[in-house]
Structures are given as structure tokens and as C-alpha cells.
Amino acid sequence: MKVLLSILFTGMMLPALAWQQPKTNKVVKPAAPPPQQLPAKKVLMAGRALKDRILLRWAPDDPNAWKLCNKYGYAIERYTVARDGKALPKPELLKGDGIIRPQELEKWDSVMLERDDYAAVIAQAIYGETFGMEMGEQGAQNILIQAGELEQRYTMALYGADHSFRAARMAGLGWLDAKVKPNEAYFYRIRSLVPPAIMNIEPAVVYISLKDHYPLPAPRLSKVDFGDKIASVRWNFKTQRTLYNSYYVERSENGKDFKSITDKPYTNMTADDAKDAEMLTYFDTLQHNDKKYYYRIRGVSAFGEVGEPSNVIAGSGLKSSGVNPFITKALPSKKGYTVYWDFPDSLNDAIVKFSLSQASSMNSTYASLIDSIPVGKRSFEFDPGIVSYVQVEVLERGGEIRRSYPFMVQPEDSVPPSVPIALKGRIDSTGRVYLDWSRNAEKDLMGYMIYRSSSLNNEFSLVQDTAWKGNSFIDSISVNSLNREIYYAVAAVDRRYNQSKYCQPLLLLKPDVIPPSDAVIAGYELNDHGIRIRITPSSSKDVVKHVIYRKNINGMNQWEKIKDTMSSAKEISYMDSIKAGGNYAYTVIAVDSSSLESQPAQPLTVYIPVKVRGKINELKLGVDRQLREIAVEWSAMAENGMIKSFELYRGGDKQKISLYKVIDNRTATSFADKDLLVNTKYTYGIRAVFSDGGYSDMQVKTVVY
Structure with missing residues (x-):
């Protein structure tokens, strides 16, 4: 499940902002945009299942939408869609209690604020008169300043909500459902109550049950580089960004007793889609070079939960010469490229060797290309193969490794990867789609783009907007729709963004939870052989048969099945060769390929007269x-x-x-x-x-x- 908006902020401690009573609570009503001119805003939502309750977090994807939602509020609805592993024929609706909006200023009391710094941040963002920006400018400049302030309020409010679930609930951005059962599954829908004439804001839905509970896993600490009284703690931020949005960095001097060296959770400071946002680095100052230090990290989720500790990496500070190699250029050559770097010749006696390493992106893990280059060399020829980043490393005699700044080597490449093959998949009863395919062999493969469509005649759309690294994927769709067919296709993309063609589209059928439409008794005819019933069949495509029932109104008053018909004609005709007279009722039920039955047709009542028999003799x-x-x-x-x-x-x-x-x-x-x-x-x-x-x-x- 995807997380909420990633709120990218510094990992430094945020002081509680000074309170300032707002002068007014008025919200300026923006002019309604012309029809189909502006795209609709959205509410994004994530869910977290605990052992006995379900937590929900949401946020609008736009500052203006957030401001309007604070005024008009939200409405939450819960639909029970499955029980004991079976989909319910009709979802059971449970509405939330009233309108959800930020609590009044009086309820953000001083005790709460002293206990929760994030609550202070959110309250200041919502109710503070100003937010760290001067408002004395006039005209267009003033409009820009106000827009920037709203962006800051929005960012800070969502940052605080990401680190305190209690504060998120007070801010109208979270909900706790304790009235849940372990044998049920739910769809939650949160919708904005902002009038569409003011702003069109699309709702959000989450499918979840208590069975989705899982303990938060331990993150992976990638490496710790030790220098002269400094340690560089590095870990991959993107690999677990669906679980954690910030981290505590912990240190120990004996390998057992760990304490956090970050007062507040630490997160990245760059745009979420930036290439260099994959790795996070925290620099710790060491008191001694000759002492061993142990490091680990803990992740913090969007619900304020702290996960298990990571693996531990230990090391000591090293005395350094203080000089790093510097790559000056990389030029094409016969074998590929020649990399040139600078390093003072006067320091050759202080180093052991140079080495060259390569990585697919600037902040990913670098793999060694050449382990040992003589200390007197300042260039090296190699074949990069694919677009990559290279580093020159120098090993000092004291054991410290000093690295150059990464340098990108970009060979020409316009050939897309091969088309993925062997795509297969299935859909379970809850609407989860499981896909897998054969992995491509290209070295420069970045990942795969997954596409989906309801028809081969419609354009395929991306399921997600970033390349998927693996060769299996889980999607979620609605099974409560009349169209049972859905198509998937996969394309491969390399690191130069050359994309292959789609693979052969895969047709999957959604599980059938919708009964067929009703059949209709169109009329009847009486003749010497009995009664002929004319039936207009169900319009559903997956109907496999129609079952005709009859009952004697003057008799036991029970329906009796008299015929199963597999006819696919536009009108079904059935002759009931009934001999006895009396009043009879007829109805018909459509049955589809999943054995789901329609509602009985409106009964037809017919009087069948008794035939004349015998004659008075004289x-x-x-x-x-x-x-x-x-x-x-x-x-x-x-x-x-x-x-x-x-x-x-x-x-x-x-x-x-x-x-x-x-x-x-x-x-x-x-x-x-x-x-x-x-x-x-x-x-x-x-x-x-x-x-x-x-x-x-x-x-x-x-x-x-």
C-alpha cells in the first residue's frame, strides 16, 4: 500500500512555534474554475492494521485544498465488503461520527502542546496569525508571499501529522476505528465536504482488514564510513519509503546500550523524485579516533510508529590526510572511456593505491571496477557498458579511504530493452491482482512499466508512474463493477529511458460478485397442448441458464422447478403441457457462470380451464x-x-x-x-x-x- 504524501523536511529539531491568536477565521472563496480547465485535486489516504484496530491517515495533495478542507471538513464511510472470507452480496455501510475537521483552538491545550511538539507545529500551521514571513508587501508581491506562506503551513502540518498520529487526529487528518472484527474486510472512503463549485476534490479509498496487520520490519543500514573524528551513516531511503518517512539514528559505545543521537526523526531534504534522494546520510562527530562506535537506525512510520532496529555497523575514526582525489574528465577511447583525476604528487608516499568503482546512480552502492591502480597514475581506461557514475578512491596508509565526488559517464544508447515475456497473473476475491513475468537480461535495465486497461480498444494507462524494479507486481482493483474483463501489459525501460514495446496483453477475469440482471416473462399463449410461456432473457453476458418455476395458486402454494433452459436466443419459448385446470403462476431466474442468481421475474398468473368431457346420454x-x-x-x-x-x-x-x-x-x-x-x-x-x-x-x- 502506498503511503501518504512524502513530507520532505530536515531532520533537525523543530521548536514549538509561538502562539498567535488569528484575527479572523474567514476563508477566501476562490473563483470556480471554468469547466474542464483545472484538474481535480485529490485526497490521498493510507491505512494501518493493528491487532485490534485500524488506523487511517489522509491529506489533500494541494495546499489550497487543505485550507478549504480545514473549513468544510471531511466525511468518512466504512463499507464491510467481506466476512469469513466471502464477499458480501451488498456492502454494509457504517458512517463516521459527524464532520471531521481540525479541533477548535481551545482544545489544543498547553498540556498537549508541552507533551507533543508536533501538535504545536500543526496548531501553529492551522491557527497562527503569521508563519515566519513578512506581509508588508503590496500587489502581486503580496500574493506571492501569501502563496508561499500557505505552502509552508501545509508542509509543516503534514510533517507534524506524519510523526504524531494523535496530533493528526486533532488536525482532522486521521481516524481510529476500534469497531472492527478479525473475520471482516473493509473499504474506507474519505471525502471532502468542500462544495464542488468552490473546488473539485476527489475522494480516497483504502481496502484493509485486521489480517493485514504486520510488525514493522527492521530497516537496512547500508554502511558507515569513518573519517577523522567523523562517521558518515548511510542507508537507502527509497527501498522502504512505503513504510518509513523518517528515522532515528542510534549510537552505542559498547554495542549493547544504544541511544538516539537525533532528537527528532531524520529525513531527506530534497524533492521526493530526485535521483539523489535514494540514500540518506547522517554525519556524526566523534570525540576520539581510537575508540570503537556502533551505529544502527530505527524507522518512523506515517502513523508515528517506531519500527525494529536495523543491523549494527561498527568502526573507529581514522587519521586522514584531508585530501580527496578529484575527477576532472572522462573522454571516449578505444576501449570505452578514459577517466582522468587530480591528486597531489607530493602525497604519493602517504597512500597505498587508487581504485575505481562504479554505480548505476549517484547515491546507490558502488561496485569495484579496478581494485588496484598504481599511486603514480592519474588516469585509467575502462568500458562503462551503461550509463553510470564512477568514483576514484584512494587508500591511505592509515587505512582511511577517501573518495572523489561521483562523475557521470554516459555512453550513447538508443536501443530499448527486449519486450518482457511470459506475463501471467490472477485476481483473488478481494480484488488483489498478482502479476509476474520473466526477468530481462539487460545490464542497464532500470525496471518495468506496468499498464492496465478495461478493453483492448481503450488506451492502456500506467498503474504507477515510476519504473518497477522487480518482475512481480501486486495491484488492487474494484471487483464491484459490471465489466469483468481487465487487461495488463508490461514494458521494459533502461537507464537511458529507452522503453520497449508492450508485451502481449494478458486478459484476466475479475471474480464475479454481481448477480445477473433479471429475466422478464414477456407473455403467454393458451392452446390445446397447454400454455406456452415467452421469456425475455437476462441481458448479462455471463448467464449460462434460465430456470423456470411454476406453482398452483390453489394448491400447496410452493414453487416447483419445471425447466432448465440453456438457450441463448433473444427470446425463450417454453411449452408447459399442463392438463389440469386451475390458477397457476410462473416465474424465471437467470443463473450466471459463477452460480449467482438473479431476482425472480415478476410472476405471471394464468387461469387454465378444464376441458369439456363426456355428454348427458339422453x-x-x-x-x-x-x-x-x-x-x-x-x-x-x-x-x-x-x-x-x-x-x-x-x-x-x-x-x-x-x-x-x-x-x-x-x-x-x-x-x-x-x-x-x-x-x-x-x-x-x-x-x-x-x-x-x-x-x-x-x-x-x-x-x-
């Missing part, structure tokens, strides 16, 4: 004018046991036949119709109604009354 009509009635008689059916009732239909001369009477007696075989008109022709029909809702065919006859 219908008789008898006219009795004395009783003034028509006797309607019929014969029983074979399905008599299932008959629920009879339906009697009647029609006249000018009336169509329609339902006339419902006879609820299932054993009835006759009916007397007395509601009659003389000289009228009547048509009668009779059919049986069954208990399951079906009915028989109708028997029809006509008579004249």
Missing part, C-alpha cells in the same frame, strides 16, 4: 297443457360421482339460448318448467358441472308449447 321434453308445464328429463352419466350440479339453458322464438337454471342436486334427472307462453317454440340444453371445475358437453332439444 334429453327428453314433454308438454303437459293441463299442468301448463314442459317436463325436462335427462339420463344419468358414467361420471355421476364427480357431478356437482346441472346447468339448464333455455331459448325462445326471439331469444338466444342462455343459462336458465342451476340445479344444485347432483342426482337430479328432471325439471318442470312452468314459466311459459302459448304457441311458443322453446329450445332446452342441459350439461353437467363437475367438482373440479370442468363440465360435460351440452345436450340440446326443441319443443313447441
Whole structure:
């Protein structure tokens, strides 16, 4: 995980600044930039997992953004995205308590300031009336002075926050979450509450869990050079800059009892991207040359934690002649280059030999090229091979080695490295991407540029803006997106910044945590064979099947799977050859290649009528004018046991036949119709109604009354 902004500052003790009550708390509202004219500012954030809590640190990447955020504050949100090693279908949101902003001046009490010098630095940066700059100038000069003061306040506030987590929290730049569980994983998002109309500031996110806890490792002390009552303590600053931003230098006179010789953590004073910022050097003055001293270092993280001590390097001061060789020039020659240097001939008797060493950068470790050059020589021919720095060293008879200032030798080189091969990788369920490839063989290889894209049709973008030294890389991406495909490519770059072409892009599939979109029941048709259901399938690309369910609404009211269909057509048609009548509901679920299911489609309810079966065997009509009635008689059916009732239909001369009477007696075989008109022709029909809702065919006859 990348650290916050690297706050580059001197390692000297920073005195607590004098308090000055601000005259006003007003913040000048800058004019809104024209759309798409200025790039958005960002909030950068880092997380640190302890055994039972998670610490967060953040900071805007711009002084003006920091000033506005101090006024409007921040909002923090925590999303629980995984539990017991499984991604949650829906992240659980927990919002922070209110608006996070610097605490009021009254809360930065004197006890806190006496106990924490960094708190005093931050408080002065936020609330101090002035910050070490004269404000008497007018016009453009005054604007420049104010801009410089804001830059100083911003730098000092972030420097103090990097060395005191408690002060960082008071300054609205840190947060502690103790409501965490060891079986859960979280996304934290910090966002600025500055209105976008004033300044557009992008939020920051961090993925972390308690399982990410690790003890801070011991840094590596590279070397200690001893001179005449002086020791030069050197270590690599860049190799562990993601862990430590400053260091304590410790010394011991017996190899056991170490004490810090830097009151405050020591860090580099140059720009973070400078080539000579790779190594840090601390000079210690020795009281004696004939006494052995032991040195080690401890790193300090952005959360104010102090790591384990480094390895120990010991030595003693050496009496020196006080003269260093000086490289004057390096000229092309038959074998490569000839290096020329100056050293007084009068001191030849005081030295043992010259030697020549080489390094890939000015402050990296120098390797010996030629170990022994006669004391009378002042030049040497060699083949540098690649762009490099050389040093001439002189070994004095007292054992002290004195070195020249590094001199760059730069052969012409326009040939890029070979294209990296054998790129492979994988993505785990949390979105971490693991890549590795075969290492290039070029001696002047500086590293690799890693590129990423969501499509082969889109331009690849750099994952990080500096060359990656190794041939394996871990990236982090969001798995909660609809696009599952992601492509990676790697290019090699040498120390002359000649870059190879991309390797063959590698396609990786994100783990599937998003269910497919819902299918839709588009319609249905009833026919003699049953019911045909028409389905519009899910639009998700990774759907492998659709599962159709049915339930009898009048029955057990439980869904029953009736069909798995693998069809990829734009519309799916399914014939349900159901014979029984009644009310039925249908729905469908889409299932993707990761066995994730969509929500059920809106159910379709259909009434399926029972088919006509059987017929009353005989219908008789008898006219009795004395009783003034028509006797309607019929014969029983074979399905008599299932008959629920009879339906009697009647029609006249000018009336169509329609339902006339419902006879609820299932054993009835006759009916007397007395509601009659003389000289009228009547048509009668009779059919049986069954208990399951079906009915028989109708028997029809006509008579004249």
C-alpha cells in the first residue's frame, strides 16, 4: 500500500512555534474554475492494521485544498465488503461520527502542546496569525508571499501529522476505528465536504482488514564510513519509503546500550523524485579516533510508529590526510572511456593505491571496477557498458579511504530493452491482482512499466508512474463493477529511458460478485397442448441458464422447478403441457457462470380451464297443457360421482339460448318448467358441472308449447 504524501523536511529539531491568536477565521472563496480547465485535486489516504484496530491517515495533495478542507471538513464511510472470507452480496455501510475537521483552538491545550511538539507545529500551521514571513508587501508581491506562506503551513502540518498520529487526529487528518472484527474486510472512503463549485476534490479509498496487520520490519543500514573524528551513516531511503518517512539514528559505545543521537526523526531534504534522494546520510562527530562506535537506525512510520532496529555497523575514526582525489574528465577511447583525476604528487608516499568503482546512480552502492591502480597514475581506461557514475578512491596508509565526488559517464544508447515475456497473473476475491513475468537480461535495465486497461480498444494507462524494479507486481482493483474483463501489459525501460514495446496483453477475469440482471416473462399463449410461456432473457453476458418455476395458486402454494433452459436466443419459448385446470403462476431466474442468481421475474398468473368431457346420454321434453308445464328429463352419466350440479339453458322464438337454471342436486334427472307462453317454440340444453371445475358437453332439444 502506498503511503501518504512524502513530507520532505530536515531532520533537525523543530521548536514549538509561538502562539498567535488569528484575527479572523474567514476563508477566501476562490473563483470556480471554468469547466474542464483545472484538474481535480485529490485526497490521498493510507491505512494501518493493528491487532485490534485500524488506523487511517489522509491529506489533500494541494495546499489550497487543505485550507478549504480545514473549513468544510471531511466525511468518512466504512463499507464491510467481506466476512469469513466471502464477499458480501451488498456492502454494509457504517458512517463516521459527524464532520471531521481540525479541533477548535481551545482544545489544543498547553498540556498537549508541552507533551507533543508536533501538535504545536500543526496548531501553529492551522491557527497562527503569521508563519515566519513578512506581509508588508503590496500587489502581486503580496500574493506571492501569501502563496508561499500557505505552502509552508501545509508542509509543516503534514510533517507534524506524519510523526504524531494523535496530533493528526486533532488536525482532522486521521481516524481510529476500534469497531472492527478479525473475520471482516473493509473499504474506507474519505471525502471532502468542500462544495464542488468552490473546488473539485476527489475522494480516497483504502481496502484493509485486521489480517493485514504486520510488525514493522527492521530497516537496512547500508554502511558507515569513518573519517577523522567523523562517521558518515548511510542507508537507502527509497527501498522502504512505503513504510518509513523518517528515522532515528542510534549510537552505542559498547554495542549493547544504544541511544538516539537525533532528537527528532531524520529525513531527506530534497524533492521526493530526485535521483539523489535514494540514500540518506547522517554525519556524526566523534570525540576520539581510537575508540570503537556502533551505529544502527530505527524507522518512523506515517502513523508515528517506531519500527525494529536495523543491523549494527561498527568502526573507529581514522587519521586522514584531508585530501580527496578529484575527477576532472572522462573522454571516449578505444576501449570505452578514459577517466582522468587530480591528486597531489607530493602525497604519493602517504597512500597505498587508487581504485575505481562504479554505480548505476549517484547515491546507490558502488561496485569495484579496478581494485588496484598504481599511486603514480592519474588516469585509467575502462568500458562503462551503461550509463553510470564512477568514483576514484584512494587508500591511505592509515587505512582511511577517501573518495572523489561521483562523475557521470554516459555512453550513447538508443536501443530499448527486449519486450518482457511470459506475463501471467490472477485476481483473488478481494480484488488483489498478482502479476509476474520473466526477468530481462539487460545490464542497464532500470525496471518495468506496468499498464492496465478495461478493453483492448481503450488506451492502456500506467498503474504507477515510476519504473518497477522487480518482475512481480501486486495491484488492487474494484471487483464491484459490471465489466469483468481487465487487461495488463508490461514494458521494459533502461537507464537511458529507452522503453520497449508492450508485451502481449494478458486478459484476466475479475471474480464475479454481481448477480445477473433479471429475466422478464414477456407473455403467454393458451392452446390445446397447454400454455406456452415467452421469456425475455437476462441481458448479462455471463448467464449460462434460465430456470423456470411454476406453482398452483390453489394448491400447496410452493414453487416447483419445471425447466432448465440453456438457450441463448433473444427470446425463450417454453411449452408447459399442463392438463389440469386451475390458477397457476410462473416465474424465471437467470443463473450466471459463477452460480449467482438473479431476482425472480415478476410472476405471471394464468387461469387454465378444464376441458369439456363426456355428454348427458339422453334429453327428453314433454308438454303437459293441463299442468301448463314442459317436463325436462335427462339420463344419468358414467361420471355421476364427480357431478356437482346441472346447468339448464333455455331459448325462445326471439331469444338466444342462455343459462336458465342451476340445479344444485347432483342426482337430479328432471325439471318442470312452468314459466311459459302459448304457441311458443322453446329450445332446452342441459350439461353437467363437475367438482373440479370442468363440465360435460351440452345436450340440446326443441319443443313447441
